[in-house]
Amino acid sequence: QERISIDSKYEQEGKVQFVIDAVYAMAHALHNMQRDFCPENSGICADMDLAGGKKLLKYIRSVSFN
Numbered sequence: 112q113e114r115i116s117i118d119s120k121y122e123q124e125g126k127v128q129f130v131i132d133a134v135y136a137m138a139h140a141l142h143n144m145q146r147d148f149c150p151e152n153s154g155i156c157a158d159m160d161l162a163g164g165k166k167l168l169k170y171i172r173s174v175s176f177n
Contacts, residue, residue: 140170 149156
């Protein structure tokens, strides 16, 4: 029944936001890659499976969000 509020003693580690941003960037990159490579499928298709790390890195680097 614990809650995080102004009155609680909880302090978030300073680097947690970087981890959250990294997870969001990876999720957006995979989503965009799947949309481009497999528009007819709801999951991963053979083209995406064979794309490789360099293509995924390109998608990761193209992600931007606030």
